[in-house]
Amino acid sequence: MVEDIIIDVVGSFADGKTTLVRALANESTLRHSEERKRGITIRLGYAHFLIYKCTKCSSFSRYEKCEACGAKGTLYYRVSIIDSPGHKTLMTIMLAGAPLVSGAVLVVAANQKCPQPQTEEHLEAIKIIGVKNLVVAQTKVDLVGAERARQNYQEIKDFLSKNGFSDTKIIPVFSINDVNIKELVQEIGKFNVNKEKDNKKPEMLVVRSFDVNKPGAEISKLSGGVLGGGLKEGEIAVGDKVTIYPGIFIKNAWKPIKTEVLQIQSEFGPEQKIGPGLTVGIKTKLDPSLSRRDSLAGSLVASNDAPPNFRNKISVTYSPLIDKEKNVFKKPLQKNEMVLLNVLAAKVLGTVSSIANEKVGITLNNSYLPYYTGDKAIISRKVENVWVLAGSGTIYD
Numbered sequence: 001m002v003e004d005i006i007i008d009v010v011g012s013f014a015d016g017k018t019t020l021v022r023a024l025a026n027e028s029t030l031r032h033s034e035e036r037k038r039g040i041t042i043r044l045g046y047a048h049f050l051i052y053k054c055t056k057c058s059s060f061s062r063y064e065k066c067e068a069c070g071a072k073g074t075l076y077y078r079v080s081i082i083d084s085p086g087h088k089t090l091m092t093i094m095l096a097g098a099p100l101v102s103g104a105v106l107v108v109a110a111n112q113k114c115p116q117p118q119t120e121e122h123l124e125a126i127k128i129i130g131v132k133n134l135v136v137a138q139t140k141v142d143l144v145g146a147e148r149a150r151q152n153y154q155e156i157k158d159f160l161s162k163n164g165f166s167d168t169k170i171i172p173v174f175s176i177n178d179v180n181i182k183e184l185v186q187e188i189g190k191f192n193v194n195k196e197k198d199n200k201k202p203e204m205l206v207v208r209s210f211d212v213n214k215p216g217a218e219i220s221k222l223s224g225g226v227l228g229g230g231l232k233e234g235e236i237a238v239g240d241k242v243t244i245y246p247g248i249f250i251k252n253a254w255k256p257i258k259t260e261v262l263q264i265q266s267e268f269g270p271e272q273k274i275g276p277g278l279t280v281g282i283k284t285k286l287d288p289s290l291s292r293r294d295s296l297a298g299s300l301v302a303s304n305d306a307p308p309n310f311r312n313k314i315s316v317t318y319s320p321l322i323d324k325e326k327n328v329f330k331k332p333l334q335k336n337e338m339v340l341l342n343v344l345a346a347k348v349l350g351t352v353s354s355i356a357n358e359k360v361g362i363t364l365n366n367s368y369l370p371y372y373t374g375d376k377a378i379i380s381r382k383v384e385n386v387w388v389l390a391g392s393g394t395i396y397d
Contacts, residue, residue, distance in 0.1 A: 002075050002076065002078060003078070003193050004077070004080070004275070004276070004278045005077050005079055005080070005102045005103065005191060005277050006079075006080045006081075006082060006100050006101045006277055006279060007080075007081055007082070007102065007104060007191070008098065008103075008104045008105070008126075008131075009021055009082065009083050009084065009105045010084050010104055010105070010106055010123075010125075011106055011108060011118070012116035012118040012122075013116075013118060015107045015109040015119075015140075016107055016139035016140055016175060017107045018083055019139075019176065020105070020107055020137055020139060020173065020175045021047050021081055021083050022175070023173075023178055023181045024049055024181060024184070025048055025049040025081060046081065046083070046267065046279050047080075048079060048080050048081060048267035049062055049079050049081075050079070051075075051189050052073030052074060052076055053073055053076040054066035054068065054073045055071060055072060055074060056071035056072075057069045060185055060186050060188070060190075061073055062185055076189065078268055078278070079188065080277070080279040082100070082101065098125055098129045098378075099205060099232050099376070100205060100207075100229070100232060100276070102131070102191065102193050102276075102277065103131060103132075103133030103191040104126050104131050104135075105188070106123060106126075106134060106136045106137070107137050107139055108137070108138055108139070108152070109140040110138055110139065110140050110143070110148060110149050110152040110153075111140045113152075113155065114155040115155075121389050123159075123165075125389060127164070128378060133191035133192060134165055134168050135168060135187040136160070136168055136169065138153060138156060138171065138172040138173065139173055141172045142174050157170065171183050171184050201233070201303060201306035202231060202235055202242075202302060202303050203231065203234060203301075203302060203308075204229055204236060204242075204282070204300070204301035205230060205231075206229045206244070206299040206300070206345055207228060207229045207230075207345050208228035208229065209226065209291035209294050210226040210228065210281070210292070211225060211226075211291055211293075212288070213288055224259075224283055224284045224285045224288060225287065225288045225289075225290055225291030225292075226281050226283050226284070227244075227281070227282045227284060228282075229301075230276065230277075231274060231276045233275075234275070234303075235274065235275045236261060236264070236273070236282070236301070237261070237273040238262070238264055238273070239261060240261045241259075241303075241304050242260070242261060242302065242303055243256050243258050243301070243307065244256060244257040244286075244299050244300070245299060245301075245308060245310055245368075246299065246310070246367070246368045246369070246370060256370075257286065258304065259284040260284060261282055261284060262283045262284060262285060263283040264280055264283075265281045265283070266279070282301075298345050298346040298347060299345070300344055300345070300371075302370070308370040308372050309371050309372065309373065312363065312364045312367065313361065313362065314341075314350075314361075314362055314369060314377065315362075315395065315396055315397040316359070316360050316362065316393035316396070317393045318358055318359070318360040318391055318393040319358065319391050319392060319393055320390060320391035321389065321390060324389070324390060324391075325391075328383060329381055329383065329390065333360065333379075333381070333391075334355075336351060337381070338350070338351055338352075338382065339380065339381055340380040340382075340387045341378070342380070343371050343375060343376070343378075343395070344370075344371065344375060346370070349365045350362040350364045351363050351365060358393075360379075360393065371395055374394060374395065374396075375395050376394060376395075377393050377394070378392045
């Protein structure tokens, strides 16, 4: 049976993530005009490719004809890629897509000492959300000599061992010339998805939203708003009635929006039903002005019969990153301190209202947060005007 899997390509700024994605999927994730001009990923980018498993030698390949022995393969994985921004000021955008992923490719450039600060933060985020499937792509080996490449390889190995990933494979790649990309595909093919098959409530995380209508389109020909993202769990099918949280802000209150799923489109074509493992666009009956320019990014889509909690205060069992608390923040989390929360795809500001042992109460600033009890909350604290990953916890109330 063909499985769907979302992988996150993570790493520091300018380490070669987008170039690597282009080598894997033969397409660029730089689709926004500002991203193309600046040559960096500002928003979460998407790409896709297929992985086949050879019927003769069991090797994995991007093509039906095995790249190892030439025999015919069968379709094994449909892979959706999230290309996360690496700049430190864009860390919270990376965290928005993190709950969707089943595996990750950590990109580390050989021409810089490992780890860079964002390399550390991205690996910390991967650990927090519980991703076990990891492979490292050592990039820019063509820019350094053999001695520096070997030194960098050892730096990566030491960094992984320190963080509990000592068995993770490190693959030197030269993305532009497709060198060792098929070896990287071998490791991605070995990722263990292990999806739970029971009937869970659908949780779709919206990381993009669009108005696909051209300016001047006739009212009778307008298409409804499109939500882009993926399912954390459960299933959504064409024709389902769903609710979008937090919705729209009307008369000083948040009002969830009810709508209907009209079409589902993945990078692989139309879909009648989707579960976790695909990045998709869902066409709805929404007024397209509500979804324009990512205005619904961060939303949660749920079925009408399984509404989430929807409050302006949450309680979290908090576990700080001890080294950062000591060396970066210089003090523990404080009462009345402002923090940035990433919960599902949402990012909201809050103020610490209570601290007791490992339990933290956080009041949200002018926001209501949709969540289910047991969801993960990732907490960032501000250092020199930049939000820095500080720790995480489970929402218990």
